[in-house]
Amino acid sequence: MHVLFVAPHFPSYQRHFVRAMHSVGAKVTGIGEASPVYLDSELKSWLHGYEQVPSVCDEQAMLEAVRRVQRREWVDRLESTIEAHILPVAAVREACKIPGLSVEAAVLCRDKPQMKEHLRRHGIPCAASDGIASVDEAIAFVRAVGYPIIIKPRAGAGASGTTRCDNDGQLAAALKEAGVAQGQSVAIEEFIEGHEGFYDTMSVDGVPVMEFVSHYYPNVLDAMRNRWISPYIVSTNRLDASGYDALKELGRRVITTMGLGTTATHMEWFYGPKGLKFSEIGARPPGVGQWDVYAAGNDIDIYREWANAVVFGRIERRPSRRFASGIIALRPDRDGRIVGYEGVEEIQRRFGEYVTKAHLPPAGTPTQPIEAGYMANAWIQMRHPDYDAMREIFEVIARTIRVRAG
Structure with a gap:
């Protein structure tokens, strides 16, 4: 199979999609904004070809690039995994008669009022x-x-x-x-009161072949507006518990109703006094390094399973559910430059065996605004066999580690 993949160079995690498709035997041609001279030798070794464009959001430039490739050889798929690329890529896909996410589905995923109007017509509970x-x-x-x-x-x-x-x-x-x-x-x-989380899948022909459920602590709007909060996300390993049945059923209905075919999906939801409510969905993987969190918690190369789904319409390995896993964001106490950290040694001593990845920018590093997200400054990814224990560890970290800036 020959797959065109958009933006293989940036952000850095994009290379893992290329690696994975190459590893399952696909030919991968990249389309990106970077000059070929900036592609490192490892990434180049996974690519069958590369087309440079001024902007991957420029439909005309993308259309011309795809048609150049099609004049040379057959193209089976055109894939993108970044939110801003979904709609222009769908338009090019349709113009070039390449299978995949339709323009109609892409518009519904991008335009929130249209999305909710469409889902309400199909009986999906929304705000x-x-x-x-x-x-x-x-x-x-x-x-x-x-x-x-x-x-x-x-x-x-x-x-x-x-x-x-x-x-x-x-x-x-x-x-x-x-x-x-x-x-x-x-x-x-x-505004819907209640607990907030997300339901993510890798779906093939609209049927989830991998499912994950994660919880925000606290809800996103509070987390992104208050510097003193060290927010965290935990992905449950109790997905077979009966309490998740309604959520999984809702998520599957949304994927079917939206016509989301073979793609990764990321769906936000609320549960509170008004019951379970759909929030929004994207035809892409989640952000904030969440796929790496899922991989660590489930003993899988999730990028390879994405590639298997795209290339062969199936996956090789199911998630193990051995661990709850998550990420905690550690905010600087002010804007400026990192001065140092407090409490890191204690956390390493008590919980180091559960850490899977960590990012603690060195002294002198400029801080990023908290609105930039969970991975904007310092963060720690972890896994633990018990969901409740994972939550408690994150609470201890939030009380213990301080990121000092000046």
């Missing part, structure tokens, strides 16, 4: 939501639904650009910040 392009439309929505509400980009990812509003003053400020008065269209949604 009340709409797309708005004026202050009057926002006020009408609030009068119908009530506070609190959230404002966010129609095609955002995670909590990026998301603002909670509890009153008219906060709403006015959020709308101004989002450019609504100038005609910018944004998503507006009912």
Whole structure:
């Protein structure tokens, strides 16, 4: 099989998709923005070919690149794994008659108001939501639904650009910040109280062949707005427990209803006083290094299983569920440059056997804003046979390690 893969060079984890496809016997041609001279020898050894384009989000440039390859040889698949690339790649895929995620499905995954409207029509429980392009439309929505509400980009990812509003003053400020008065269209949604997590799959022809469930502590909006919090994510190894049956059934219905075929998926959900609610879904792997967390917790090369699914329509190995696994973000106490750490030696002494990866930037490293995500500054990935013990270890780490900046 000949697979075109978008952006094999950056971010750095993209190379693992190329490695995995090469390892299962596929020919891989990369399409990316980097000059070929910047591709290292190892990455080049996995590539069958490479096409440089000015931007992988430029549909015309991508279309021309794909057609150049098609004039030389047959192309079986065109794959992308980054949120911003999904829609332009789907458009090129359709124009070049290559199987894979459709433009219709890609639009639904990217445009949150359309996504929720589509799923509500199919009986999927979602928060009340709409797309708005004026202050009057926002006020009408609030009068119908009530506070609190959230404002966010129609095609955002995670909590990026998301603002909670509890009153008219906060709403006015959020709308101004989002450019609504100038005609910018944004998503507006009912704020759902409850616990937040995500359901991830590798699906083949719309049927999950690998499933994972993870939990946020605390919820994302709180985690991304408060520096003092050391937020963490834990992926459960109790997926067969009956309490997850409704979530798995919901996730599978969403994948089928959205027409998501053979692809990785990442679906956010809430559970609270109003029951289980769908939040949003992407036709891509999760971010924040979560696939590496799954690999460590389940004794698999998850990139290779993704490649097996894409190339052969099946996987070789099932997740073992031996460990709960997760990541904790460690925030600098202020913006500036890293000065040093407190408590790391104690955590290493007590829990070092459970650490799978860690990133502790050295003194002098510039800090990143906390809004940049769980892997923006220091972080630790871990695994433990017991889910509750994994949570408690992360709580101890959050109380113990301090990242000092100046």
